[in-house]
Amino acid sequence: MPITQPVWSIRRICLISMIGAISLLSILSISVITLQFNKSYNANSVSQIKHWADVLAEESLIYVINVERQALLDNFSLPSHIPNLNYVHIYRTGKNDEKPTLFYSYKRNQQRTAISEKSNSINSLQIPKFSEAYLEYMQPIKVEGKIIGYIYLQSSNESITQITDQLLIISFIVLFIVCLIAIFIALKLENYISTPFYTLANTVQTAARQRNFSQQCQTMPYREADILARNINILFARMEKRIAQLDSAEQQSLEHSQELENKINKRTEALKESNQELLSTLEKLHQFQSQLVESEKMASLGDMVAGVAHEVNTPIGLGVTASTLLADRLDDIKAAFENKTLKSSQLKKFLHDGCENIAIIYRNLNRAADLISSFKKVAVDQSSEDIRTFDVKELLREVILTLRPQLHSLPYTIDIDCPDNLSINSKPGPINQILINLIMNSVIHGFEGQDHGRISITVMSLSNQLNILFKDDGIGVNESIKHKVFEPFTTTKRGEGGSGLGMHLVYNLVTQALGGSIVLNSELGEGVSIEINFPIN
Known part of the structure; x- marks a missing residue:
């Protein structure tokens, strides 16, 4: 959400600007006046205290010379007539530059407390010294250039504080009056500035509401507003x-729309008929694709049947040969027994050969039985999508055993990494078909033109998911078809017996039958890696 910028009115800007400027100027003026007044008052106070120090020194000189302390106390009334004078001390110096002693002391009234002697501060007080509430000054009393004593005066600064307070009060009153005048001027100025803009805004609103842009804005009283009015008139x-122009174009558009509507109606009817035909054709294509996928499954099952039949033929043939040989030896023994020519060595040889033949018959019949049993399980699983509990490692072993007739003469090895006793509840049929298709796809396409190859199948259980990682070190998948390898009829053996449905069948079995996901990664010349994940119990 965009941040809304604050919008200020002209009135607010005028008020703030004028009041701020006048307040700032007033404060600066009051500050300058106050500082100037304080400076002038301080200079005047210094001049007065020095004047009164001279007067008092001259009046008390005769008493100090004659050491007439009591006479000075009785007759020295001048300090009480000096305004703002708080204290007066007269110090008399002794002979041989002894420390001055207090000779006379005066305070304005008896309620005031006496102050300490200032004989130790003579040097620092010979320049008038201001403090927060008073001014003090000490001046030597001289006779013919010789210092016979000192006079100390302390005057009050209460009057300046009172005057300053009055000055501040008057200043604030003046400032308040000036602010009122500034507000009045600002409001008048705002009214003069904003009235033309309100007039223009009303004109624009009326024109927009009535959709009548033939009216004109009137001439404004000052240039900026008049420029805006002229530009609004140009815009109108x-x-x-x-x-x-839009009305004319709208009329033409309506006519064209009517023509287009008629054409669209005609073409819509034609499209409906074409759509119906396309839907029928698409449905037939889906049926045909399903039949092709089913045919691919049956074709792989047929190849497996041929391989198993060829593989089973060898142990059964050996068993038949061994049983025939055993029957011939049995006939010879029977004839010798009936002719009473049977020898112990002949019987011993028959028993030895019989044991060997029976062992040969047993081994080969067992081998054929294992092949037929594995084929039955694989064939039943491939033709069924029922859910059952099975051992994953046993399923992999049966798949490899079933494919042994096609793989035993090829220079390729298959490594299986699967935990023992990993039992899951899932659909073995789709898993079986997926593994067969992946292995045969690597043999036919991945190892083409290679005299060696290795396939690794890694299986692990990951939190209610079975992860199957299938890898080979073949030639890999070309970049041009890697992104569409799971699409139907995608093959590099077109015209050489490849249907292009093998990996599409794998994709459908993983995503639809097992409800999982499949990801293929491959670089040309570095083999292929296929990761499959699907839910299990």
């Missing part, structure tokens, strides 16, 4: 012209 003229 262009909008009126544009609306006329």
